Amino acid sequence: MYEATVEHEFIARHAIRLADGGFEDAHEHTWRVTAIFQAEKLDEATGVVIDFVKVQQAMASIAADLDGRDLNTLPELAGASGSAERVAEVFAGRLIEALGEAGKTLVRLAVTEAAGCSAAFYPNRGRNRSAGGA
Secondary structure (H helix, E strand, C coil): CCCEEEEEEEEEEECCCCCCCCEEEEEEEEEEEEEEEEECCCCCCCCCCCCHHHHHHHHHHHHHCCCCCCCHHHHHHCCCCCCCEEEEEEEECCCCCCCEHHHHHHHEEEEEEEECEEECCCCCCCCHHHCCCC
16 A cells, blocks of 8 residues: 655634534634645556645645635534534545546545644545445
């Protein structure tokens, strides 16, 4: 198994839904995004899991759209909590879409919102189990 990792940062605000249904005050973080790709074999032509440059370009484009925004206003979060877990899911979905076929090798996307505080989304885990009822 081979693995490749690409990181990118952006600055944005978010707020988490509180137990009483309200939201905490929106606050800003420098979000560090870590995308991990895996493949059982390397691309025959290039000898890589995924093209770093294509991933960097895609991540930069996504981050540019999110930079300076209140993440709670994203259509994907529509009234939901702007938790780090959900931010990771949103970024992963956008990255997979941007990369097309190559995006299928994304196995984990983590966001770090503060030193020592990160959350991850695994785009392909658990999808088949829920569909199959196992």
